[in-house]
Every structure is written in C-alpha cells, then in structure tokens.
Amino acid sequence: MSEDFPVYLEYASAKSFITVLKALGNLVDEALFNFTSEGLKVKAIDPAQIALISISLPSDSFLEYRVDREVGVGVNVNNLLKTLPAPKKGDKLIMRAGEEFYEVILEGVTTKRYKYRSIEVSATEIPEIELDFKVRALVMAKSYTTAIKDLKGAGTLIFEVNDDQYFHIKAPELNAEAKLSRLGGSIIDMEVKEASRTGYDEDYLARVLNIGNVAETLEIKFGNEIPAYLSFSLVEGGSVEYLLAPKA
Incomplete structure (x- = not known):
C-alpha cells in the first residue's frame, strides 16, 4: 500500500455503495468520512436540522479493508456523485x-x-x-420502498399503528393509504407499546428511499409526535440509520 494512502478498501457492490452515497448527497453537500480499524462511519445533519443520517460499514462488510492509521476524509459528496459514472452490475x-x-x-x-x-x-x-419509541417494526425494505413510492406527492405521510398486525402509511392530501401487514409478509416482526400516529415530510422520507433497493430489511421506530427512526440493513453488509423529525 502506498504511504500516501493509509486506507484501502474493496466493497463488493459499487451500485450499493453509490446508492448510499446518493442518499447522503440528498441531505448534505459535504461530509466527513471516518476510517478506523472498525470500519467506515459517516454522520451528517441536513442544513435545516430536520434529518440525521448515520452510515456504518464495519470492516467485515468489505471484501478487503486495511487501515494503517485512522483517517478523516472530507468529501464533497455532490461533486463525487456528478463525476462517478453509473456502476454496472457486478462492478x-x-x-x-x-x-x-x-x-x-x-x-x-x-x-x-x-x-x-x-x-x-x-x-x-x-x-x-x-426517545421513548412506542412502536418497533421490522419490515421488508422493498415493501416499504414500494409503499412510499406509491404515495409520491403526498406532502405529508402519516405513520399509524394500532395493533401488531398492520403498519399504515396514510396520505391525507391524496386521500390514499398504503399498508404493510404481517399476513402479507411485509412485516417480519412488530412490537406495539401504545397506538401511535405521527406525520412526517414525504420529501425527506423520499430522500433516502432508494437505500431500500440495496437493503434487505428495515427497522422502523416511532411514537406519538416524536422523530421516526429508520435503520436499513444493507444486503452487502453494514447499515444506514435515519432519524427524521415529525412534520410541524
């Protein structure tokens, strides 16, 4: 390894890595990439301080990962995304x-x-x-992604849970609703301490939505009038956590 580059890593899916970068770029222009012996971590808050994203790719999620010394790299995310070509399958x-x-x-x-x-x-x-979350749901990431896409243009999306069988996503402005269910297989597990209903900005939910295409499962936590917590488990390893404030 060159002395100029104390960090060297190989990630199996360029598509997955760049999909995560695009979600990051939808929130911030610049971010600090922290490379440690444990893995790569990136944390950022959008300028309006409505959403927090935390990317964690542990060392064992890479094909190869070597760090001679810990390094923090300042990345112009949007410039990086503009110059990188779309990766091909298998890259x-x-x-x-x-x-x-x-x-x-x-x-x-x-x-x-x-x-x-x-x-x-x-x-x-x-x-x-x-945060005292009242609902915790483990769902299929692609089912959630499809549900949010079907409600595009809603402005506000309401997460509503009354029991451990159904997770409702309602769009009052469209007079529409999507529903995840245990019976349908889109809900893997769900715990409900208290019936909860809270509205979130659809645009901010959509900014990280494509991560669902490279994730296997998604953990959702929320409660009445508190932020929503989303944690995407990436197919290639690692996770992306997203904390979104309720819509005022």
Missing part, C-alpha cells in the same frame, strides 16, 4: 484514502479511476437524544 468499488487525497476505483469488465482532493469538513456534533 466492485475500491477506495484508497489519505489526509490530502482519495481515489475511487470502479472495477468490472473495465477499470475506471477517479482522484479527488480531501476538503475541510468539521465533525458533525450529534446531540444526545433520548
């Missing part, structure tokens, strides 16, 4: 990083290499938040 993503520069390599039938300069990005200060 893997390789990344080499140091304090000043980082490289992204898409390797498949052909190999494409892109080099970027690290930018100055401050670490995101994450306030400690204690």
Whole structure:
C-alpha cells in the first residue's frame, strides 16, 4: 500500500455503495468520512436540522479493508456523485484514502479511476437524544420502498399503528393509504407499546428511499409526535440509520 494512502478498501457492490452515497448527497453537500480499524462511519445533519443520517460499514462488510492509521476524509459528496459514472452490475468499488487525497476505483469488465482532493469538513456534533419509541417494526425494505413510492406527492405521510398486525402509511392530501401487514409478509416482526400516529415530510422520507433497493430489511421506530427512526440493513453488509423529525 502506498504511504500516501493509509486506507484501502474493496466493497463488493459499487451500485450499493453509490446508492448510499446518493442518499447522503440528498441531505448534505459535504461530509466527513471516518476510517478506523472498525470500519467506515459517516454522520451528517441536513442544513435545516430536520434529518440525521448515520452510515456504518464495519470492516467485515468489505471484501478487503486495511487501515494503517485512522483517517478523516472530507468529501464533497455532490461533486463525487456528478463525476462517478453509473456502476454496472457486478462492478466492485475500491477506495484508497489519505489526509490530502482519495481515489475511487470502479472495477468490472473495465477499470475506471477517479482522484479527488480531501476538503475541510468539521465533525458533525450529534446531540444526545433520548426517545421513548412506542412502536418497533421490522419490515421488508422493498415493501416499504414500494409503499412510499406509491404515495409520491403526498406532502405529508402519516405513520399509524394500532395493533401488531398492520403498519399504515396514510396520505391525507391524496386521500390514499398504503399498508404493510404481517399476513402479507411485509412485516417480519412488530412490537406495539401504545397506538401511535405521527406525520412526517414525504420529501425527506423520499430522500433516502432508494437505500431500500440495496437493503434487505428495515427497522422502523416511532411514537406519538416524536422523530421516526429508520435503520436499513444493507444486503452487502453494514447499515444506514435515519432519524427524521415529525412534520410541524
């Protein structure tokens, strides 16, 4: 490994990695990528401070992961996404990083290499938040993704749960509703401490929706008039957590 790049990683699916980057880019222009011996972590809050995203790719989710020393790399996410081509099926993503520069390599039938300069990005200060969630649902990620897409343009989406059999997603402005159910197989498990109903901004839910295409399951937690917590378990390993404030 070059001394200029103390970090080297290979991720099996370039498509999955870039899909997660796109969700990040829908929230912030820049982010700090922290490479440690445990893995890659990225945390960011959108400028309006409505949503928090936390990406965690542990070392064992990579085909290869080596860190000679811990490095924080400031990434211009939107510039990165504009310059990277759409990955082809089967392409893997390789990344080499140091304090000043980082490289992204898409390797498949052909190999494409892109080099970027690290930018100055401050670490995101994450306030400690204690939330008393009343509902916890483990659902199929693709079922949730389809439900939200079917309600596109709703403005506000209401999460409503009254029992442990159904998870309602309602769009009052469209006079429409999508429903996840145990019987239909879209709900894997659900715990309900208290019937809950809260509205969230559809645009902010949609910003991370494509992660559902590269995730296996999704954990949803919420309660009455408190933020919603979404945790996508990625097929290739790792997770993306998303905390969204209720719509005022």
